[in-house]
Amino acid sequence: MTGPDAAARPRRAPRPLDAARLDELALAYVARFATSAGKLSAYLARKLRERGWDGPGQGGDAAAAVVARFVAAGYVDDEAFARARAHSLQRRGYGARRIAGALDQAGIAGDTARAALPGVAAARQAALAFARKRGFGPFARTAVPRERPADPAAARALREKQVAAMLRAGHPLDSARKLVDAPDVDTAEAWAAAVDDE
Numbered sequence: 001m002t003g004p005d006a007a008a009r010p011r012r013a014p015r016p017l018d019a020a021r022l023d024e025l026a027l028a029y030v031a032r033f034a035t036s037a038g039k040l041s042a043y044l045a046r047k048l049r050e051r052g053w054d055g056p057g058q059g060g061d062a063a064a065a066v067v068a069r070f071v072a073a074g075y076v077d078d079e080a081f082a083r084a085r086a087h088s089l090q091r092r093g094y095g096a097r098r099i100a101g102a103l104d105q106a107g108i109a110g111d112t113a114r115a116a117l118p119g120v121a122a123a124r125q126a127a128l129a130f131a132r133k134r135g136f137g138p139f140a141r142t143a144v145p146r147e148r149p150a151d152p153a154a155a156r157a158l159r160e161k162q163v164a165a166m167l168r169a170g171h172p173l174d175s176a177r178k179l180v181d182a183p184d185v186d187t188a189e190a191w192a193a194a195v196d197d198e
Contacts, residue, residue, distance in 0.1 A: 014050070016052035022044065022055075023066055026066045030075045035081065036081045036106045036107050037067050044066065081106065082103055082112050085099075085102060085106065086116040086117060090125075090126045093127070093131075093169065094170050095175070103116060120195045123175070127171045127179055136166070136179060138187070162180045166180070
């Protein structure tokens, strides 16, 4: 029902959660989303704050037990989640720092996070993909003569903006400079393919 009468009626507070409903919420969440133990814990904690607890003991203890049970059953696998998330971000052109931040936000740290981070070759390919996708350096979409730009100040400002964007994407400064300053596409691709020259 909509209209002025609907606005005047007070909203009913949702029923507090019990163990069965908490289990249902967790199961629906892991069925819908790829998740980590940390993300599932945060979701259940938020639901407990919103709805309250109407079961034996503490709601937080019940949520922790649900997460532990789901991890043991294999519904939640932090290693698989970390690998998939890191690979997805890497394919989109993000660097190791950005990937590490995303994993940390998902509650994955330590050896599990380190194992998911890209190696040197993969990191260079991700940087190349990011530069290509954004049209940086030799991948510029407009034909600007790279030998003598018409406005050196504008060219320098554009270069700094592109390097800054690559840094925000999680790439190291030297990688950003190499790609943005590459004279042509072949040079950029050769740099990305050479992993043992550092």
